Amino acid sequence: MSVLVVGSVALDTVETPFARAERVPGGSAVFFGAAASFFTEVRVVGVVGDDYPVDALAPLEARGVDLTGVERAAGESFFWAGKYSYDLNSRETLETRLGVFGDFSPTIPASYRDSDIVFLGNIDPTLQLRVLEQIPRPRLVAADTMNFWIEGTREPLIELLRHLDILFVNDEEARQLARDANLAKAARWIQDRGPGMVVIKKGEHGAILFADGWVFFTPGYPLEVVFDPTGAGDAFAGGFMGYLDFTGGRDPDDLRRAMVHGSTMGSYAVESFSIDRLANLSHDEVAGRVRTFREMTSFEIDLPATDS
Amino acid sequence: MSVLVVGSVALDTVETPFARAERVPGGSAVFFGAAASFFTEVRVVGVVGDDYPVDALAPLEARGVDLTGVERAAGESFFWAGKYSYDLNSRETLETRLGVFGDFSPTIPASYRDSDIVFLGNIDPTLQLRVLEQIPRPRLVAADTMNFWIEGTREPLIELLRHLDILFVNDEEARQLARDANLAKAARWIQDRGPGMVVIKKGEHGAILFADGWVFFTPGYPLEVVFDPTGAGDAFAGGFMGYLDFTGGRDPDDLRRAMVHGSTMGSYAVESFSIDRLANLSHDEVAGRVRTFREMTSFEIDLPATDS
Numbered sequence: 034m035s036v037l038v039v040g041s042v043a044l045d046t047v048e049t050p051f052a053r054a055e056r057v058p059g060g061s062a063v064f065f066g067a068a069a070s071f072f073t074e075v076r077v078v079g080v081v082g083d084d085y086p087v088d089a090l091a092p093l094e095a096r097g098v099d100l101t102g103v104e105r106a107a108g109e110s111f112f113w114a115g116k117y118s119y120d121l122n123s124r125e126t127l128e129t130r131l132g133v134f135g136d137f138s139p140t141i142p143a144s145y146r147d148s149d150i151v152f153l154g155n156i157d158p159t160l161q162l163r164v165l166e167q168i169p170r171p172r173l174v175a176a177d178t179m180n181f182w183i184e185g186t187r188e189p190l191i192e193l194l195r196h197l198d199i200l201f202v203n204d205e206e207a208r209q210l211a212r213d214a215n216l217a218k219a220a221r222w223i224q225d226r227g228p229g230m231v232v233i234k235k236g237e238h239g240a241i242l243f244a245d246g247w248v249f250f251t252p253g254y255p256l257e258v259v260f261d262p263t264g265a266g267d268a269f270a271g272g273f274m275g276y277l278d279f280t281g282g283r284d285p286d287d288l289r290r291a292m293v294h295g296s297t298m299g300s301y302a303v304e305s306f307s308i309d310r311l312a313n314l315s316h317d318e319v320a321g322r323v324r325t326f327r328e329m330t331s332f333e334i335d336l337p338a339t340d341s
Numbered sequence: 342m343s344v345l346v347v348g349s350v351a352l353d354t355v356e357t358p359f360a361r362a363e364r365v366p367g368g369s370a371v372f373f374g375a376a377a378s379f380f381t382e383v384r385v386v387g388v389v390g391d392d393y394p395v396d397a398l399a400p401l402e403a404r405g406v407d408l409t410g411v412e413r414a415a416g417e418s419f420f421w422a423g424k425y426s427y428d429l430n431s432r433e434t435l436e437t438r439l440g441v442f443g444d445f446s447p448t449i450p451a452s453y454r455d456s457d458i459v460f461l462g463n464i465d466p467t468l469q470l471r472v473l474e475q476i477p478r479p480r481l482v483a484a485d486t487m488n489f490w491i492e493g494t495r496e497p498l499i500e501l502l503r504h505l506d507i508l509f510v511n512d513e514e515a516r517q518l519a520r521d522a523n524l525a526k527a528a529r530w531i532q533d534r535g536p537g538m539v540v541i542k543k544g545e546h547g548a549i550l551f552a553d554g555w556v557f558f559t560p561g562y563p564l565e566v567v568f569d570p571t572g573a574g575d576a577f578a579g580g581f582m583g584y585l586d587f588t589g590g591r592d593p594d595d596l597r598r599a600m601v602h603g604s605t606m607g608s609y610a611v612e613s614f615s616i617d618r619l620a621n622l623s624h625d626e627v628a629g630r631v632r633t634f635r636e637m638t639s640f641e642i643d644l645p646a647t648d649s
Contacts, residue, residue: 119522122522214427214428214429214430215428215564215565215567217563221565238543239546239558239560241560241563243563248563249640250638252547252549252558255525255556257525257529286641290643293640328555329556329558330557330558330638330639330640331640332557332600332601332635332638332639333594333598334598334631334635335594335598
């Protein structure tokens, strides 16, 4: 039982209408790892610069996350600064400095090679493919990507699809990748190219799993205070993959529950800056929100109308 | 068991990326009535001009809808022309001519005054209030509104809220009415002013019911072909209110199922122009899609993680 995640380990400066955080831990591998650690053993592969605060990842270590694969290189850490609009539904990137992440070439430690599940965070698809070459026999492979790679490195990305069980994208990325405005058709286009499953993340509108002939939805959790949306999608993926590794199952009921656990972790992630909320979350709180999701979506059918 | 709807009875000219329809039946009362007629007796109050094709509402009559309250006045019928974008997610209004609808002052026929449920379609809130004065004791009152009235006639609209059990709005309208970007807070603001329940329609992203201390979601149905989105929101409201009248119940389980029946009728409405699909829909098809909604959203909880 172990999930390996390859992705960014960053420092984020985030401004929201409510507050501002300076150079706090961020990046896809950090949010993913924090969320997945509630369910399973997590192993991180990434790189930080020599400016990365020594204790910044202590909350991950405290949750048992294995950071053996986080290399420290000479230079600056990946830095992102962004500002959210008044309604938190859009954001402006103020600054991106790739630093040592610009030359990142993931090396998988020997102790990670038996990982059951591999999650390829949003990096160059050529590097995502190279990661897979280093892991003999993962039971499940998932990946995230973004518009930058869809536009700029389409061929390696389509090659990558052949190796995936699950692709995580947002609705805009799915449409852009499949070149189809209809989401259901876009998902099918992607599924036809490798991943049997596509998870489409829609932020406040929830998420959709397109699987083998069936579909499952989770809504966005209706928080009265969204503090900082950064990392919600990565926390979603972490909750989804972590839960799936924990159950070991792959049947539709396991996948449905994985979606709900993903939504739960995503919804908690946005309640504070960085991984602060995830670091201070209890299993009872996770289980409580899963129950709330059930109340918000489940219904019984009675009195079916018929024509006869 | 009867639902009274007051709203527009229009002629629509609709252009989508696939096809075009000229002067076909449209308007809130038409879509609402077609959908609600699957579940209960529907009575329509509206006005058409002397140019309205005599047999245009025959499909409603065939479904047993009572059109006694549809007045024919000298002049032109309400006409709307619109064009949808390539992805059907936005539309441009090409022309609106109010015609006789501009002087519409709803008169409730005596035979309608015992209606159990009243649905006030999207018209001037002052007229919506006048309708209520004519109906002694409805068991449930719901209304729809739009940005035009929120901006232009805010005071009568807020007065109307005091008389409502349920308000139907889209997410943008909810935010505009409550002057709060957070949807959960906007819903609470509205609930505090009268309607115990707010249904927020989000188009392809589904719908949310904010009720008394609980929330329920339905997703948008993932159609591979959306033919014409016109009227989806009105068909949703018709399915919701019609189902609720059919059950007679008001407990959370009834309301949950009402949401799903609303989503079902909305999803069928968009499969063709005008009310063509609703006019040719079977009860078995309705029941089938309700079951699909259940498969798309329901899950069982197992193995809740705990801290102990």
